[in-house]
Amino acid sequence: MLKLDQTDLRILQSLQADGRRPYTEIAKQYGISEGKVRFRINRMMESGVFEFVIHTNPSKIGLHVQAIIGIVTKVGYRDKVAMELADCKEVRFVGAFAGKYEIMIQAYFPSNDRLIEFTDLYLSKVDGIEATDVFLELKDYKDSFSYIDLADEHI
CATH class of the missing domain: 1.10.10.10 (Winged helix-like DNA-binding domain superfamily/Winged helix DNA-binding domain)
Known part of the structure; x- marks a missing residue:
């Protein structure tokens, strides 16, 4: 490293x-x-410390609905479910978590109808998913990829 x-x-x-x-x-x-x-x-x-990426504003490109979805999986299915969800174009983030949900995803949709289709028609058919909770973002207060803050340092 x-x-x-x-x-x-x-x-x-x-x-x-x-x-x-x-x-x-x-x-x-x-x-x-x-x-x-x-x-x-x-x-x-x-070395993989960082990469240059373009961070788009989802609402400016027609993705007006952001959802965080908590997923409960059957025992032993976490990795299989996570890998399948990682292939979805709507899904921006997939992570394994400790707690109530084995997997949390962040996904963007053009409309609530499209979110409903995703949960009802897609997630309901993924083998290994037992339950989901959808959290709809109402307002974005911070969306940052800036982790380094040397403000307290004498630069």
């Missing part, structure tokens, strides 16, 4: 704020060379 130092974390924090920020600006901000910024970014990407 790649060991990250303060310079790596600073670079990551800069990219989290604006992934389009030129390497020359990052280098200038932290007093290092552009080559060092480029090298460190490439090294972190190759």
Whole structure:
């Protein structure tokens, strides 16, 4: 596993704020060379520390309904069910959890009718699912992929 130092974390924090920020600006901000910024970014990407992705606003592309769905599986079926759900285009996130639900998914739909179709026509037929609970998002207060905060550090 790649060991990250303060310079790596600073670079990551800069990219989290604006992934389009030129390497020359990052280098200038932290007093290092552009080559060092480029090298460190490439090294972190190759090590799987991060990847560049486009984070779309679902409602701006016609996906107005977001649901978090808790899934109870039959004993021994968690992985099979999770892998099947991971193949669904509507599903953005699939995770195994401890607690009431073995699996939680996040999915986006253009309408409530499409969500109903997904639960009634698709989930009801997935072998290994015993029960589901659908949680409908009413309002989004925070949706972030920024995990690094060096605000308390003396950069």
